[in-house]
Structures are given as C-alpha cells and as structure tokens.
Amino acid sequence: MTISSQLFSAPPDIAAKIATRKPIYMGYPMEYANVGAGKDRHIDTCLTRMVESETTNGFEHFELIGDLPNFNYAEIDLSTTFLGHRLELPIMISSLTGGGKKSERINRNLAEAAQHIGLAMTVGSQQIMLEYPETRPSFEVRRWAPDILLLADLGLVHLNCGLTVQKCRDAVEAIGADGLVLYLNPMHEVVQRNGILDFTGLLGKLETLCADFPYPIMIKEVGYGFSDVALQRIRTCPIAALDVAGMGGTCWSRIEAESGRMRLSPVLELGVKTAETLEAALRILPRKIEVLASGGIRTGADMAKSLAMGATATGMGLPFLRWSFDSAHRVVAEVERLTEELRLCLWYTGSRTLSELKHKVKNTCAQRI
Numbered sequence: 001m002t003i004s005s006q007l008f009s010a011p012p013d014i015a016a017k018i019a020t021r022k023p024i025y026m027g028y029p030m031e032y033a034n035v036g037a038g039k040d041r042h043i044d045t046c047l048t049r050m051v052e053s054e055t056t057n058g059f060e061h062f063e064l065i066g067d068l069p070n071f072n073y074a075e076i077d078l079s080t081t082f083l084g085h086r087l088e089l090p091i092m093i094s095s096l097t098g099g100g101k102k103s104e105r106i107n108r109n110l111a112e113a114a115q116h117i118g119l120a121m122t123v124g125s126q127q128i129m130l131e132y133p134e135t136r137p138s139f140e141v142r143r144w145a146p147d148i149l150l151l152a153d154l155g156l157v158h159l160n161c162g163l164t165v166q167k168c169r170d171a172v173e174a175i176g177a178d179g180l181v182l183y184l185n186p187m188h189e190v191v192q193r194n195g196i197l198d199f200t201g202l203l204g205k206l207e208t209l210c211a212d213f214p215y216p217i218m219i220k221e222v223g224y225g226f227s228d229v230a231l232q233r234i235r236t237c238p239i240a241a242l243d244v245a246g247m248g249g250t251c252w253s254r255i256e257a258e259s260g261r262m263r264l265s266p267v268l269e270l271g272v273k274t275a276e277t278l279e280a281a282l283r284i285l286p287r288k289i290e291v292l293a294s295g296g297i298r299t300g301a302d303m304a305k306s307l308a309m310g311a312t313a314t315g316m317g318l319p320f321l322r323w324s325f326d327s328a329h330r331v332v333a334e335v336e337r338l339t340e341e342l343r344l345c346l347w348y349t350g351s352r353t354l355s356e357l358k359h360k361v362k363n364t365c366a367q368r369i
C-alpha cells in the first residue's frame with residue numbers, strides 16, 4: 001500500500017458510496033453535463049459561425065401573381081388553422097433547444113413572444129429529458145405560453161433504440177403539448193459523431209405509433225428536405241402533418257463541422273431545396289396531411305410564396321435562435337417586421353386572407369426539361 005492511499009483511505013462503507021456515486025459537473029451528473037454541453041456547443045456555433053447552406057432555398061424560381069386589391073389594407077388577416085388550432089400568424093418556431101444550460105432562457109423568450117403574438121412553437125428534442133428528468137424545466141414552456149399550439153419533439157430513429165409509445169406520450173404530457181413532432185434525419189445522423197445509423201423499419205414503426213397515439217403527429221426533416229421518392233413512401237403513413245425543412249437554411253453538415261463533431265467530411269450540397277420539396281409534398285401527400293414550409297425561410301416573400309403554393313403555415317429555426325438569445329422583445333420586433341412584409345405580399349396579390357392568397361404564385365422554371 002502506498003503512503004497516500006494509506007493516509008486517504010476512507011472507511012469501507014463510505015468508500016463504497018464514493019465508488020458508486022455519479023460524477024457531478026456544475027450540479028448535474030457528468031453524463032448530463034456532456035450531453036447538455038453538446039446542446040450548448042451547437043447554440044454557440046449557430047450564434048457565432050456561418051452555418052447556413054450556400055445553396056438558395058429555391059423560392060427565387062417562384063413569383064407571386066399581382067392583382068388589384070379590393071379592400072382596405074387594415075383588413076388583411078394573416079390568421080390560419082394548423083392541427084386544429086387557430087394561429088394569429090402562420091408561423092411556427094421550429095424545434096430548437098432544451099436540456100442545455102442556455103436552453104431555459106432561450107425557450108422562455110421564445111414562449112413569451114409566441115404567447116404575445118400568437119405563434120406556434122415546438123421545443124427541441126426531448127430525448128435528453130427522457131434520459132435525464134432533471135433537465136425537464138428547460139422544456140416546460142407552458143408557464144409562459146398557456147394558449148399557444150405547442151408541440152413536443154423526439155427523433156423517429158429513437159424508435160430503434162428504446163423509444164416506446166409510452167415514452168412518446170410522456171414527452172407530450174410532461175410539457176402539456178398538443179401534439180408530437182418526430183424528426184426524420186438520416187443525413188444529420190450520418191454526418192455527426194455518434195449519430196444513430198440504424199434506420200431499419202422506421203416507417204412501419206411510425207404507422208404502429210400513429211395508430212395508438214392520442215395526439216397528432218408531425219414528421220419533419222432538419223434541413224435536407226424530402227425527395228419525391230421519400231414522400232411517396234411517407235404518403236400512406238397516418239400522420240397529421242409534415243414539415244419539409246428543406247435545404248437552403250441551417251445546414252447541419254456545417255454546424256457539426258464548425259462544432260468539431262463532424263464524423264464524415266462535409267457533403268454540403270446533398271438535399272432538396274425547400275421550394276422544391278414543398279412543391280413535391282403538396283403534390284404527393286394526401287390533402288388531409290397538412291404541410292408546413294421551413295428550411296431557410298427568411299423573408300415575408302418566402303412565407304407568402306410558401307402559403308400561396310399551399311403550405312398551411314411556415315417555420316423558422318435559426319433566426320428564432322438568434323433573436324431569442326437577445327430577448328423576447330427582439331423576437332416580437334423581428335416577427336412584426338416579417339409579417340409586415342407578408343402583409344405587403346397579400347396586398348400586392350390582392351388577397352385579404354391567406355385562403356385568397358392560395359395559387360397566386362407561378363413557377364418561372366416550369367418549362368425545365
């Protein structure tokens with residue numbers, strides 16, 4: 001026995017406790033610190049680095065069709081109904097965060113703004129909450145947004161590694177959500193270190209989940225969009241909605257590369273541009289599946305074109321992250337700026353409501369071979 005171990009050896013019962021105690025980091029178990037730190041690293045990267053695709057979102061190939069307004073500008077109504085809930089504005093805060101040290105303030109600012117101006121909101125992936133219940137407060141945004149359409153968020157691929165119907169229910173009910181978003185992100189999983197790569201049989205499992213699930217389910221990508229072929233496979237799933245989350249905005253290959261968590265060398269150009277995946281989703285999916293447009297939506301014109309094409313609402317991720325890091329006031333001010341642009345587009349097309357805006361858009365590349 002060495003001198004130091006003689007001097008510091010603890011009584012056997014305390015030594016046993018020390019041996020089994022989980023290492024602690026800033027009040028959290030060490031593993032949580034690592035997972036939460038990953039979330040914070042993503043946030044830092046998104047706030048400080050160029051993480052958007054070099055590719056456009058594709059809406060430059062679409063033009064709004066002008067008409068004469070036959071109403072007063074003040075009568076323009078931007079409300080819509082999504083998943084059975086009335087939204088004052090056709091905007092959803094896409095899934096962003098929860099579980100990291102910085103998440104609670106960001107989610108609070110987002111939720112307060114959403115409540116104030118009538119946006120819908122999805123929280124970030126709750127996988128961390130299912131594993132580490134102590135992270136739950138950062139997802140509990142109902143206290144700041146009692147009336148909004150709020151959606152829970154989990155990864156579809158987790159159905160292949162322990163996620164059950166009951167856990168999906170727990171994720172929704174723990175935060176008082178109205179429905180569940182399941183992200184379907186094969187490209188994101190493959191580019192990141194420690195991504196989950198077994199996607200076997202997921203659509204079959206999704207069908208079984210939908211059959212038993214008491215809340216509406218929306219499937220979403222995370223920035224690569226869905227191809228025609230993928231949409232053909234999804235079209236028979238009994239989902240309530242699909243968020244295309246196409247290419248042209250946040251690019252996960254860039255985020256993982258900039259965060260030092262890249263597993264494969266960057267494949268930045270793979271994906272379907274938002275306008276193209278949106279057009280395909282509206283063409284291929286049955287009418288009863290509502291379609292949300294997201295992925296690089298950055299202007300009122302992008303929103304107007306999406307809504308004119310047939311999307312029920314639009315979503316944004318990265319801009320909301322950046323604004324909410326500042327304050328809830330900033331979120332409200334930026335959304336007001338965007339909705340003024342959207343109002344201008346309705347005025348230009350002679351549309352008083354979003355239903356009147358439908359179809360007032362043309363694809364200027366429709367003659368493509």
Ligand SMILES: Cc1cc2nc3c(=O)[nH]c(=O)nc-3n(C[C@H](O)[C@H](O)[C@H](O)COP(=O)(O)O)c2cc1C
Nearest residue numbers: 094095096124125183222249250295296316317318
């Ligand atoms: C920092 C950050 C974290 C994200 N976390 C999630 C997540 O937990 N779950 C999810 O479904 N999507 C997540 N996303 C993807 C967004 O919801 C969205 O689909 C994507 O960013 C594309 O939209 P954008 O171009 O407007 O950012 C995240 C995006 C960012 C920027």
